[in-house]
Amino acid sequence: MSVVDSSKKGPLTGLRVVELAGIGPGPHAALLLADLGADVVRVQRAGQIAEHDQQLRNRTVVEANLKDPADLEKVLGLVERADILIEGFRPGVTERLGLGPDDALARNPRLVYGRMTGWGQDGPWASVAGHDINYISVTGVLHAIGRRGERPVPPLNLVGDFGGGSMFLVFGILAALFERQTSGAGQVVDAAMVDGTAALSHMIWGWRGTGRWSDERGVNRLDSGTPFYDTYETSDGKYMAVGALPEQVHLKARDTLIEVDGVTQHGPAPRFSRTPSGVPTAPPSSAVDAETVWR
Template sequence: MWMQPLNGLRILEFDGLGPVTFAGMMLADMGAEVLRLSRDASAGQAPFAEVGGALLHRGRTAAPVDLKSAADRDRILRLVDGADAVIEGFRPGVMERLGYGPETLQARRPALVFGRVTGWGQTGPLADQVGHDLNYIGLSGVLHAMGEADRPPTPPLNLVGDYGGGAMMLVVGVLAALIEAKTTGRGRVVDAAMTDGAALLGGLFQALRGQGMWSDRRGANLLDGGAPFYRCYACRDGGFVAVAALEPRFYAALLKGLELDPDDAPQYDFAAWPAQHARFSTLFATRDRDDWATHFAGTEACVTPVLSLSEAPTHPHNQARGVFAGGLPVSTPRFDGTAPPLKTPKPQISLEEALANWNAEAG
């Protein structure tokens, strides 16, 4: 029987929104037994939270809890005794005030990994302030680099802060600490801050800026839409194509497909980029999106269609790899070339049932 890499790990997820929920999904997708301690569904939820639950809450069972109840506290602490890790996304100090801080839990179980994700981090002048993804990536410097020149920065959905800078950094930190705990018997407290994570994701561009190879002006650089060979273009039917012909031979294939003379369109003549962009825009507007996709198929021009969310599940490549199931993305990454079927545990159980299950499996 094929086993997922995190089989046998037990993780308690103190229910929240955004990154901690995504992290719980990732850990469950990779085989961990994640028990979600859920609160009142009406307490401060964003309007789309319930809809997102179909994806973000998958793969794990929820146990409704009252974190201020003495009876529930006893059961939760007994669950902690059998857990490998705890993950939470409350503001700093909340878990401590509730009696579930890392010092309390690790005193009971020294090998416990305590993973926490916040926007600003556990320390610093802004640690206690409220905010959302856009605020955190704004402080990191990354948001400033996104969008068109001479216009306000464009929100990149909540991918950079919540999921890239928050959830993924939390997952990496928790897994690293779990590996260490297996050899030392001591857990760690993992402090994943979305501002920190977003800054790290933007580290390459800080390095380039320091070397004079990146401008703070949006839309004037190699990877921000400034280069005519690395951006999206509108097509005749209102669709778009993504052009990413970075390497010289890929750029040559692009020019060939557009029937342009290489001598008239030098790739790194920065002064000529605005004129080349206008020229490419005119050419791509002469055909429909899928016509261009067919035209460049099998070449090295790196031209692909920009699919909508509704179109992506039906694309032949995505279908061949089984990227989506029921319209939602499946687990990734794959291990040994296999995308395992997602677990479908009982949606909700009581704390008593959760304890009984864990004790039975431990025995």
């Protein structure tokens, strides 16, 4: 890592990143930085690499035993020349290894130290194991995803690991790099998947607080509760997605795509078919025939 790869192009060309090998959002954050041109060195245990893992592209990989003093010193040597460090261990692990924020910033005061956990570095759940599905359930997001009258459906691991995890970590890292241009100092970016997931759901919680979103799944305008924002099976056994918002668009869709007499799917009250500025804050009404919603 003593020489930046001059062949790489992108807005982050010239930035040096040390990634302590992990899974999920940490490697994805490093991938995003690498794809934007940063020079990323992944530090991992011997034999750990997964050759076909696309999240590990655009990296230089080195092997080290972080519990071995000689190897640890080599890694700290990389840290001295880096702009960014990314780690996704449980709270306290890097500190015990001698690679915590205090250790790293003592060697490189300009370093942006990015940390990724599920619950945060402290608090009653900090040391509790978890996965994407746990983080999005505790924040209430998982409750909102699914069909009416059915159980919640996990949206792969896109919301917690990546949307609320790696994307927020990268956002914080880039903000810290921008601030460093003024202060000249590095800092710690502490990203938690529960925080990021909660932030992603601000709009829905705002609608709920003003009576525009029901806690019942499958009765709202964005959760399959309206016929103009849903998926439908096609004659060839596949599926099509219809996203006809706002009102003038779904009226056009009705005229061009839908045989009204054949629409029997139930939808929510007409208020959900209006644009947000015209939606009253009354409690949700019972389901009505889809034809009423289209009007």
